[in-house]
Amino acid sequence: DTxxxxxxxxxxxxxxxxxxxxxxxxxxxxxxxxxRQTLGQGPEFLTYFQNEAQLEKSRLLSDRFxxxxxxxxxxxxxxQRTEQGDSAMYLCASSxxxxxxxxxxxFGDGTRLxxx
Amino acid sequence: xxxxxxxxxxxxxxxxxxxxxxxxxxxxDTTYYLxxxxxxxxxxxxxxxxxxxxxxxxxxxGRYSWNFQKSTSSFNFTITASQVVDSAVYFCAxxxxxxGRRALTFGSGTRLQVQP
Numbered sequence: 001d002t003x004x005x006x007x008x009x010x011x012x013x014x015x016x017x018x019x020x021x022x023x024x025x026x027x028x029x030x031x032x033x034x035x036r037q038t039l040g041q042g043p044e045f046l047t048y049f050q051n052e053a054q055l056e057k058s059r060l061l062s063d064r065f066x067x068x069x070x071x072x073x074x075x076x077x078x079x080q081r082t083e084q085g086d087s088a089m090y091l092c093a094s095s096x097x098x099x100x101x102x103x104x105x106x107f108g109d110g111t112r113l114x115x116x
Numbered sequence: 117x118x119x120x121x122x123x124x125x126x127x128x129x130x131x132x133x134x135x136x137x138x139x140x141x142x143x144x145d146t147t148y149y150l151x152x153x154x155x156x157x158x159x160x161x162x163x164x165x166x167x168x169x170x171x172x173x174x175x176x177x178g179r180y181s182w183n184f185q186k187s188t189s190s191f192n193f194t195i196t197a198s199q200v201v202d203s204a205v206y207f208c209a210x211x212x213x214x215x216g217r218r219a220l221t222f223g224s225g226t227r228l229q230v231q232p
Contacts, residue, residue: 031218042120042207042222043161056217091161095218102149102211102218107161 002026004108006092012114013082020078021111025094032075033105034067035091036060043091049075050097079113087115118143120210122223129198130231137193137226139208145169147213150184150191151220156204167191168213198230 005024013019025032031050035043046065048056051072061067064083069075079086089112093105119142129135141150152164165175167184175182179196195202205227209220 033219035220040224042209042224043220045219045221048218056219058219089159093161097218102166102213104151104163104166105220106163107153109158109160 006108010112018080023092024074029094029096031095031097033093037089118221120223122226124226126227128229134196139191141210149211151209153207154204200230203230
């Protein structure tokens with residue numbers, strides 16, 4: 001069990017640029033989640049995949065945000081035309097889910113995005 | 117709608133003191149899960165415990181114990197004989213059970229500082 005891996009750890013970019021983050025979940029986990037955390041706050045849910053299907057998106061996920069999970073393995077989160085308000089820590093989590101079970105989500109170290 | 121309230125923003129104790137972190141939740145679901153996560157200064161969210169809504173037994177794990185009371189919608193966390201390594205931000209979280217949404221709703225966290 002190598003844990004959830006996120007890359008890059010830090011990303012600094014200019015306003016208006018596009019950025020893409022990657023998440024590699026724990027290998028046997030079929031569920032993958034993206035959250036955003038700003039300073040002094042708890043993580044806020046963005047989106048959730050079960051295998052390759054994106055099953056839920058938060059209202060926080062504006063049309064500038066897109067997430068994919070091709071083949072149900074790793075996932076990418078892209079932000080287009082970044083804005084100052086996008087500065088945050090982006091967290092990925094994964095879990096194993098079977099039917100109605102809701103197993104604990106295990107989190108990666110996050111990608112910290114800073115918009116200049 | 118779900119909501120988690122952690123009214124204590126910051127707590128400071130001296131090593132070996134006991135400390136209780138409060139968590140109050142709101143949900144209309146009859147089946148749900150409650151979680152506690154620890155976020156040390158390094159940043160990674162570490163899973164501590166999951167409890168489902170049908171299991172109101174208190175749980176003890178070493179110096180950690182959890183008190184779940186449905187009557188008051190609370191899921192409090194006590195650290196006995198605190199240590200400096202317990203210094204972190206602690207988050208309480210809630211998710212739906214059954215076939216409901218899998219996303220975690222987090223509280224705003226309680227920062228615990230344990231002084232030597």
